[in-house]
Amino acid sequence: MWWSCALCESKGFFAVKVTKEMLHEDLRPYFNRAKLVPIIARNKWLTQLLNKLLNRAVSGKDHDDLDCSETYIQSSDGNTEIRARIYRPLNHEGRLPVMLYLHGGGLLFGNPEMNIEIFRRFIQTRPCVIVSPDYRKSYTQPYPAAFNDCYDTLLWIKANADMLEASADKIIVAGHSAGGGLTAAVTLKARDTRDVNIAFQMPIYPMLDDLQPGDPERYIDCPMWNSECSRVAWSAYLADLHKQNAEIPAYAAPARNSDYRDFPPTITFVGSLEPLVQETVAYVERLRQANVEVAFKEYEGCLHNFEGLARGTALSEDADDFLYKTHYADFYDRYASAPSN
Numbered sequence: 001m002w003w004s005c006a007l008c009e010s011k012g013f014f015a016v017k018v019t020k021e022m023l024h025e026d027l028r029p030y031f032n033r034a035k036l037v038p039i040i041a042r043n044k045w046l047t048q049l050l051n052k053l054l055n056r057a058v059s060g061k062d063h064d065d066l067d068c069s070e071t072y073i074q075s076s077d078g079n080t081e082i083r084a085r086i087y088r089p090l091n092h093e094g095r096l097p098v099m100l101y102l103h104g105g106g107l108l109f110g111n112p113e114m115n116i117e118i119f120r121r122f123i124q125t126r127p128c129v130i131v132s133p134d135y136r137k138s139y140t141q142p143y144p145a146a147f148n149d150c151y152d153t154l155l156w157i158k159a160n161a162d163m164l165e166a167s168a169d170k171i172i173v174a175g176h177s178a179g180g181g182l183t184a185a186v187t188l189k190a191r192d193t194r195d196v197n198i199a200f201q202m203p204i205y206p207m208l209d210d211l212q213p214g215d216p217e218r219y220i221d222c223p224m225w226n227s228e229c230s231r232v233a234w235s236a237y238l239a240d241l242h243k244q245n246a247e248i249p250a251y252a253a254p255a256r257n258s259d260y261r262d263f264p265p266t267i268t269f270v271g272s273l274e275p276l277v278q279e280t281v282a283y284v285e286r287l288r289q290a291n292v293e294v295a296f297k298e299y300e301g302c303l304h305n306f307e308g309l310a311r312g313t314a315l316s317e318d319a320d321d322f323l324y325k326t327h328y329a330d331f332y333d334r335y336a337s338a339p340s341n
Helices: 028-034 036-041 044-058 112-125 145-159 178-193 227-237 239-243 277-289 314-336
Strands: 007-010 013-017 066-074 081-089 096-102 129-133 166-176 198-204 266-271 294-299
Touching (some): 028 036, 036 227, 044 112, 066 112, 096 112, 096 178, 166 178
Parallel strands (some): 096 166, 266 294
Antiparallel strands (some): 066 081
16 A cells, blocks of 8 residues: 555655656656646646636537537525536437536536546446536635535436436436545435435545545655645635634535445545545445445556546556446446336
């Protein structure tokens, strides 16, 4: 495991320093490129610039191989309209399972459109309707804005299932990274309130634990996403709660949840050389202790978003097979498309 590696001092902590030689061989050619990401993620001005460029490049973009549309959802706080993208397979008649997909970006940047390849893979593997909100980002609106936008979208999906030609009683929730953390939070609230039945969830290498960046035993200096990136992201997301010296709720940081009973089946994976590995492993263990079915894999020598970074390699294809062809297809068949009891 990564904590057995040589240690180095960083910002007052003893941190794991990931070197190129420690990486899976398929990731080594991307080592220098991956080092650029933390520079952007730790800089507020660069993050906001990236958001503007990303929105200018892909926001509202449709694709000929999918039925693409857009809607605006009134937020429960009455302060905003949530832009949401909707994707369906072409020329498909009848109701389909529906997925709420929550994009990554450290809660600081990103939009639904940047995940078009992920949407294609889900829809091509098993047909579904995907609804993905462009939730508010932390630098302008800290918690609970993003969480509320995601949960409001979940409720909107249920209320508008007929319009979506979707099944309202078996909703899939999924997301990568920060979107994985939001997936776990939305699923937790749905479990608590019984507002919506979640067929299964897919929080992929999820951002769950706001305490990770301050824990010397889990502090890691690595390309792509490191503990300092997590510190910046959590600080921005929880800024209002910190100013109020308020208790951090589990809907903000799902690792703070202590009750995992009645959670839906779960699919996730994570790399062993990234700061979210221990919180992901702990989340999986707590689910399994509560007798929740979990499909999980830890990829040795891998960074955050390794399958996207090394697209086209055997490593990336293995992760894609694990997520889409093996477990998403299986859980879809058993939990989302099967007749209701």
